[in-house]
Amino acid sequence: xxxxxxxxxxxxxxxxxxxxxxxxxxxxxxxxxxxxxxxxxxxxxxxxxxxxxxxxxxxxxxxxxxxxxxxxxxxxxxxxxxxxxxxxxxxxxxxxxxxxxxxxxxxxxxxxxxxxxxxxxxxxxxxxxxxxxxxxxxxxxxxxxxxxxxxxxxxxxxxxxxxxxxxxxxxxxxxxxxxxxxxxxxxxxxxxxxxxxxxxxxxxxxxxxxxxxxxxxxxxxxxxxxxxxxxxxxxxxxxxxxxxxxxxxxxxxxxxxxxxxxxxxxxxxxxxxxxxxxxxxxxxxxxxxxxxxxxxxxxxxxxxxxxxxxxxxxxxxxxxxxxxxxxxxxxxxxxxxxxxxxxxxxxxxxxxxxxxxxxxxxxxxxxxxxxxxxxxxxxxxxxxxxxxxxxxxxxxxxxxxxxxxxxxxxxxxxxxxxxxxxxxxxxxxxxxxxxxxxxxxxxxxxxxxxxxxxxxxxxxxxxxxxxxxxxxxxxxxxxxxxxxxxxxxxxxxxxxxxxxxxxxxxxxxxxxxxxxxxxxxxxxxxxxxxxxxxxxxxxxxxxxxxxxxxxxxxxxxxxxxxxxxxxxxxxxxxxxxxxxxxxxxxxxxxxxxxxxxxxxxxxxxxxxxxxxxxxxxxxxxxxxxxxxxxxxxxxxxxxxxxxxxxxxxxxxxxxxxxxxxxxxxxxxxxxxxxxxxxxxxxxxxxxxxxxxxxxxxxxxxxxxxxxxxxxxxxxxxxxxxxxxxxxxxxxxxxxxxxxxxxxxxxxxxxxxxxxxxxxxxxxxxxxxxxxxxxxxxxxxxxxxxxxxxxxxxxxxxxxxxxxxxxxxxxxxxxxxxxxxxxxxxxxxxxxxxxxxxxxxxxxxxxxxxxxxxxxxxxxxxxxxxx
Ligand code: FES
Ligand code: FES
Numbered sequence: 001x002x003x004x005x006x007x008x009x010x011x012x013x014x015x016x017x018x019x020x021x022x023x024x025x026x027x028x029x030x031x032x033x034x035x036x037x038x039x040x041x042x043x044x045x046x047x048x049x050x051x052x053x054x055x056x057x058x059x060x061x062x063x064x065x066x067x068x069x070x071x072x073x074x075x076x077x078x079x080x081x082x083x084x085x086x087x088x089x090x091x092x093x094x095x096x097x098x099x100x101x102x103x104x105x106x107x108x109x110x111x112x113x114x115x116x117x118x119x120x121x122x123x124x125x126x127x128x129x130x131x132x133x134x135x136x137x138x139x140x141x142x143x144x145x146x147x148x149x150x151x152x153x154x155x156x157x158x159x160x161x162x163x164x165x166x167x168x169x170x171x172x173x174x175x176x177x178x179x180x181x182x183x184x185x186x187x188x189x190x191x192x193x194x195x196x197x198x199x200x201x202x203x204x205x206x207x208x209x210x211x212x213x214x215x216x217x218x219x220x221x222x223x224x225x226x227x228x229x230x231x232x233x234x235x236x237x238x239x240x241x242x243x244x245x246x247x248x249x250x251x252x253x254x255x256x257x258x259x260x261x262x263x264x265x266x267x268x269x270x271x272x273x274x275x276x277x278x279x280x281x282x283x284x285x286x287x288x289x290x291x292x293x294x295x296x297x298x299x300x301x302x303x304x305x306x307x308x309x310x311x312x313x314x315x316x317x318x319x320x321x322x323x324x325x326x327x328x329x330x331x332x333x334x335x336x337x338x339x340x341x342x343x344x345x346x347x348x349x350x351x352x353x354x355x356x357x358x359x360x361x362x363x364x365x366x367x368x369x370x371x372x373x374x375x376x377x378x379x380x381x382x383x384x385x386x387x388x389x390x391x392x393x394x395x396x397x398x399x400x401x402x403x404x405x406x407x408x409x410x411x412x413x414x415x416x417x418x419x420x421x422x423x424x425x426x427x428x429x430x431x432x433x434x435x436x437x438x439x440x441x442x443x444x445x446x447x448x449x450x451x452x453x454x455x456x457x458x459x460x461x462x463x464x465x466x467x468x469x470x471x472x473x474x475x476x477x478x479x480x481x482x483x484x485x486x487x488x489x490x491x492x493x494x495x496x497x498x499x500x501x502x503x504x505x506x507x508x509x510x511x512x513x514x515x516x517x518x519x520x521x522x523x524x525x526x527x528x529x530x531x532x533x534x535x536x537x538x539x540x541x542x543x544x545x546x547x548x549x550x551x552x553x554x555x556x557x558x559x560x561x562x563x564x565x566x567x568x569x570x571x572x573x574x575x576x577x578x579x580x581x582x583x584x585x586x587x588x589x590x591x592x593x594x595x596x597x598x599x600x601x602x603x604x605x606x607x608x609x610x611x612x613x614x615x616x617x618x619x620x621x622x623x624x625x626x627x628x629x630x631x632x633x634x635x636x637x638x639x640x641x642x643x644x645x646x647x648x649x650x651x652x653x654x655x656x657x658x659x660x661x662x663x664x665x666x667x668x669x670x671x672x673x674x675x676x677x678x679x680x681x682x683x684x685x686x687x688x689x690x691x692x693x694x695x696x697x698x699x700x701x702x703x704x705x706x707x708x709x710x711x712x713x714x715x716x717x718x719x720x721x722x723x724x725x726x727x728x729x730x731x732x733x734x735x736x737x738x739x740x741x742x743x744x745x746x747x748x749x750x751x752x753x754x755x756x757x758x759x760x761x762x763x764x765x766x767x768x769x770x771x772x773x774x775x776x777x778x779x780x781x782x783x784x785x786x787x788x789x790x791x792x793x794x795x796x797x798x799x800x801x802x803x804x805x806x807x808x809x810x811x812x813x814x815x816x817x818x819x820x821x822x823x824x825x826x827x828x829x830x831x832x833x834x835x836x837x838x839x840x841x842x843x844x845x846x847x848x849x850x851x852x853x854x855x856x857x858x859x860x861x862x863x864x865x866x
Contacts, residue, residue, distance in 0.1 A: 001016075002066065003024070003029075003062065004067075004069050005072065006031075006070070006071060006074060006075025007069075012028055012062060013028075017061065018061050018062075019061065019410045020039070020057065020060065020410065021048070021057040021058075021060045021062045021064075022036060022039075022057040023408060024410075025057060025072060026409070028408065031074050032353075032359075033072055033073035033074050033349070034046055034047075034057055034102075034350070035098055035101060035354075035484070035534070036356065037098075037485075037486075038130075038570045038801050038802050039570060039801075040058070040059075040570075040802070040803060041056050041058065041059045042130070042801065042802035042803055043102075044056055044106060044128045045102045045129075045130070045484055046058040047101070047102035047103075047106050048072050048105065049070070049108075049109060051068050051069050052069075054110075072101075073101035073104070073349065074350055076104075079150065080108050080111050080146075082158050083146040083147075083154075083156050084108045084111065084142070085104060085156075085159045086149065086157070087143070087146040087149065088100065088103075088104055088139075089159055089344055089348060090142075090145070091142040091145060092340055092341055092344070092768065093135050093139055094135065094201075094343075094347045094348060095131075095135055095202070095535075096200055096347075096483070096484065096485070096532070096533060096534045096535040097344065097346075097347025097348070097532065098347075098483075098485045098534025099129065099130060099131045099135075099484050099534075102129055104348060106128075106129050110125045110126070111146060111147060111150065116147050117147065119140070122140055122143050122810075123140075123810050124811075126139060126140075127811050128809075129810075130809065132482060132484045132537075132779070132807065133201045133775045133779075134813075135771075135774075135775065136813045137774055137813060159348060159349060160345065162345075164226070164346065164351075165192065167228050167229070167230075167529075169230055170231060170233075170238075172233060175231065175234075178266075178267065179267045179271050179274070179319065181228070181231055181239070182238075182263065182264055182268075183212055183216070185311040185314065185315075186311060187308045187311045189295065189308030190308075191216060191218050191222050191223045191307065192226065193212045193223055193224070193264065194226060194228035194239075195227050196228060196231075196240075196249055196260075197227075197251045198251040198504060199225075199533070200535055200536040200540070201533075201535055201536075201775070202772060202830075202831040203341060203765065203772065204251070205341075205342055205343050206339065206340075206342045206343070207257045207765055207768065208225050208257075208260050208264060209223040209225050209342050210333050211257075211265055211268065211764065212268040213333055214326065214334050215264075215265050215266075215269045215272060215325055215326060216269075216272045216275075216292070217293055217294065218294070220333060220339060222295055222307075223342070224342070225342055227532075228530075229249065229508035229512075229528040229529070230508070230527055230528060231249070232524070237249055237509065239508070240509075242262070242263070247509075248510070248615055248616060249507065249509045250509065251506040251536075252506055252541055257764055257827050257830075258826070261826055261827055265325035266325055268325075269323050269326070270320075271314070272292060273287075274314040274315070274317050274319060275297055275307060275311075275314045276290040276292065276297065278310040278313040278317055279297045279299070279303075281313065281317070282313060283303045285299050285301065287320070295307055328824060334763075335763050335764065337766055338767075339765055339767075341768070352532050353531050354504060354531055355488040355489060355490065355502055355503055355533070355565075356485055356534070357531070360565075361563070362562055362563060363492075363562065363563040363565055364393055364407065364562045364563070365405070365408060365412050365565050365567055366403045366404065366406070366550070366565070366566045367404055367409065367412040367413055367415075367567060367572065368400070368401045368403045368550050368566060368568070369403075369419055369421065369572065370572050370575040371400075371401060371423050371428070372423065372575065372796050373423070373425055373428040373430060373791075373794070373796055373797065374428060374577055374653045374654055374795065374797070375427045375428040375429050376423040376424060376427075376428040377423065377424045377427070378397060378401070378402055378422070378424070379421075379422045379423060381395070381397065381421050382421075383395035383404075383419060383420075385418035386415040386418040386419045387415070388418070389406075389414045389418055390411065391406045391407040391408060391411025391412075391415075392404060392405070392406050392412065392414070394557075394558065395419065396553075396558075398553040399545070399550075400545055400550070400576065402419060403550065403554045404419065405554060405564070412567075427653075428795055429652060429653025429654055430794050431652070431795055432793050432794070432795060433477065433582075433788070436582060437582060440584040440606070440650060441475065441584045441605070443648045443650065444584040444585060444603050445473065447646060448648065449648050449649075450603060450646040451623065451624035451647060451648075451649075453645040453647050454643065454644070455645075456641065456642065459600060459601040459642045459643055462590055462641075463588055463589075463590045463601060463642075465598075466590025466591060466598050466599055467592050467593040468590065468592075468593075468678070469588060469590045470587075470588070470589050470590075470674060470677050470678045470681055471586075471588045472587055472674060472677060472853075473586045473855060474585045474587065474666075474669060474674075475584050475855065475856040476582065476585075476666040476669060476856075477789065477790075477857060477858065478580065478581070478654060478791075479580040479659055479783055479789055480574050480577075480789045480799070480805060481538060481580075481659060481660075482570075482574065482802070482805060483534055483535025483536055483537055483539060484534045485504070485533065485534020486567070486568035486569065486570050487539060487540060487546065487547050487573055488504075488547055488568055489501060489502065489546070489547035489550070489551040489565070490502040490551060490564065490565035491551045491555050491563065492560070492564070493555065497521075498525050498526070498527055499521065499525060499527070500526075500528075500529065501548055501551070502565075503528070503529075503530070503531075503548050504530065504531050504532060504540060505530060505533075505540045505548070506540045507540070507543065508528040508530060509615070510543030511543070511548045512528055513543045513614065514543045514546055514548040514552075515549070517549070518548070518549040518550075518552035518553050519552050519556055537659060537660040537779070538659045539578055539659075541613065541657065541658050542578060542612060542657055543613075543614050545576075547568060550566045551564050551565065551566040570800070570801050571801055574789070574797065575800060576655070578657035579655070579657065579659070579789050580656070580658075580659030580665060581606045581607045581608075581629065581650075581656045581666075582606065582652075582654070583604060583629070583666040583667075584604070584606070585602060585603065585605075585633075585667065585670030587602050587671070587674035588600075589601070589677075589678045591678055591681075595679075595683065595684045597638075597640065597693060599640075599642040599643075600638075600642070600671075601644045602644070602667075602670065602671065603646045604633060604646070604647045604666075604667065605647075605648040605650055606629045606647070606648075606663075607652055607656050608621055608626035608629055608656075609626060609629060609656050609657065609658055610628045611626075612658075613628075625647055626649060626663075628658060628663050629647055630647055630667065631663040631730075632665075632667035632671070632728075633645050633667035633670070636668070636671055637693075637697040637727055637734065638675075638693035639695060639696045639697070640693070654791070660780075660831075660832050661730065661776075661833075664728065664730050664832075665780070665835055665836060668728055668730075668836035668840065669839045671840075672726040672836075672837065673840045673843060673855065675689065675690065675693075676724070676725075676840065676847070677847075686844065687708045687713050687714075687725055690704060690725070691704065691705075694727070699729075700734040700735070700759075702734075702759065702821060703735050703757040703758060703759055704725075704727050704757070706736070706757040706819050706821065707725070707737060707757035708725065708738060710738075710755050710757070710817065711723060711738035711755035711817075713738055720743045720849065721740060721741065721743075722740070722741060722849035723738050723739065723741075723845055724738070724741075724841040724845030725737065725841055726837035726841040726844065728833065728836045730829075730832065730833050731829040731832070733758060733761075733828040734759040735756065735758045735833050735834065736756075736837070737755065737756045737757075737838070737841045738755045739751065739753070739838075739841040739842050739845050740754075740814075741842065741846065742849075743850065744866070746864075747864065748864040748865065749842075749859070749863055749864065749866065750865075750866050751814040751842065752814055752815065753817070754777055754815070755819070756777065756819065757821060758818065758819070758820055758821060759821040759823050760828045760829070761824075761825035761827040762823060762827045763822075763823075763827070764827055769818075769820060772831050772833075772834070773816075773818045773830065773834040774834075776832060776833065776834035776838075777816060777835075777838050778813060779808075780834065780835040780836075781808055781812075781839075781842065782806070782807040782808030783807075783839070783857075783858070784839035784858060785812070785842075785860055785865035786806035786808075786860050786865065787805070787806070787807070787857070788805075789805065790804070812865070812866060839859075846859070846863065
């Protein structure tokens, strides 16, 4: 058959006539800008234009596209597309970027049909396009900007991208150098910053480029960032994350900028000193007289040189003694508005490469069928029908399931659907979510098997003597991460016996461990490549039982004759688990007759997360207390003289993994809800009640005052509207949130407006901080409203795709007002900080307007959220 794609006729084998157009575009025509997110018409990541109409290519067979004009992100052009892309770029819309080729094509189709769509029209049109990073407010704004550009007749010009860089393996000399593993000045004058952090949407590459440009006095536009790994030398891993103890390279704990702060500022300052010393040596002048501005080295005598002219000489010089990074008062770049994301052009144009896009000569693609219940194993496999499918090369049992290997993804997928498997469920988790919840509740209420995580004063005695006591149980479900790019990995073995792995992993150290364990070779024979990741939110932090391990197992079974990519089906990713733990909290809190808090006693029943973080278990899980379960409860912002925290480490068959904001995602819901309930019970204002408790936390108090003031806390609202408030102190960032909601005449909750105040220390890039706050709120509001991974009767995993696992779409997004507090403190994390307060502020607002206190998430079990 003949397909017309991007204006060119392409001959495609007739055997693909019934295949989804998506896979023909990606795997046959090698147009990989069009993305896969769900395969069932729920996400629109696969959007292309067919005869100008935005169309989900996963729902259209290649045969039906014959005789029509197909336009993909690679071929889209013209004034409307250019206006859209320019607005996307200037509006810092992109985060992980995975959904954005689909978003921009849908937006272009809208503007072709309607040059001035109003807010409702934009929402209606774009509501089908999911974005797990929560870029919806910026998408809306960018569509408005593009419409204005078109109406004014301005020509924005076509966005261009530069090719992605690969990191070459470091030599031992480079590993030992204090500068070279982090910052290099090339002889063409460009500056390369080697990031120890995966770019998964959080903007860490842009923050790093700004930090390096600031300290080097380089032109920001000349700095390029690539993801580094393989920094393991005799002294340990040069990319080891300070927040992970320095020996694990991990992009967790919102630690990207925190981790860059000391290391990269110093490395860039040292590189600058070397350049100055090289100029001084070449020109025969004192180094102290050499100045550097915007990438130009100069001397009052008139001598000038670009970085490139001095790079070779500078790299031979020792780092001068006593180099110090700049004082914040000297900053000309950090903290300023206007710096756009460095990697967004490629993400907008569809040229950015994610793991799903990795292509190696002769590569085969595998999909893995996972058991329908956690812990089940294959008892009998009939693979005859699968192997009879055209393009299917092999069926291979691997640790967690059965891999079907095909020439293309669609071949493998067809093979997977033809597999017949009987599962042995004897060791499976056969309890339903409801049964597991009942067990969590029983243990939280009884305190059975509980261990004390923290104790101050005597909470039990203070409760016994309290004038008012509230006693409540808060229940939170399992939650999947469901990033837009399902978790994938590719690998091959070279002639030297070294295994190369491509994975958008948060933890290259863990990926190396995983590949080495699966292949049975030493870790120094594994080399990791880290492409962009289409989101992660904690999912890609694991080691073992992951696509890296699966890909290596498949390649090994095929005797390393082929490179192999394991590409996860959405259903299989959600069946593989790695969920946020289910958690039940019982809170008893007391107040005196003046309405002041006197006791707080919190008990948590949840499965520990830390044991899934190898190498770090010893200090994260100690004496039965899991830091990742208790974070947020053990270290909250409030002063409580009589405080007790107990935790019961549950054991279930459900695989648990860190999830954006880890334990704070549930423990702060319980604490903030209980605080609110107690304030209401004693007749006190919720902000005023918290104010009392924050005397020792001035930064959180400031955030509370600011958010409350800006949101008009205490001022009257129309009938059917209410506000809720919550505070958080998380990873040394301090925040407060006020959420305003309305109730419609069908008793549905509408989230109208969020005011969020944040003190995250020195702000590197204000707009990217705002973007992270917006994205975190949208992520968390969706989870609070609808999120739940459901195990049905017998333990079968029910929520396997976006039809059953509901996330936030554009129509539900509130107005978001982010207030950033100026600070001279070192920068702290921002990627997760807006998650913990989203649910409690929302449920408190619901309680205020309906009188119904929601103690069980998701909210929609009790009341509909629109
Ligand atoms: S709608 Fe096609 S991949 Fe999701
Ligand atoms: S930017 Fe939309 S899913 Fe990440």
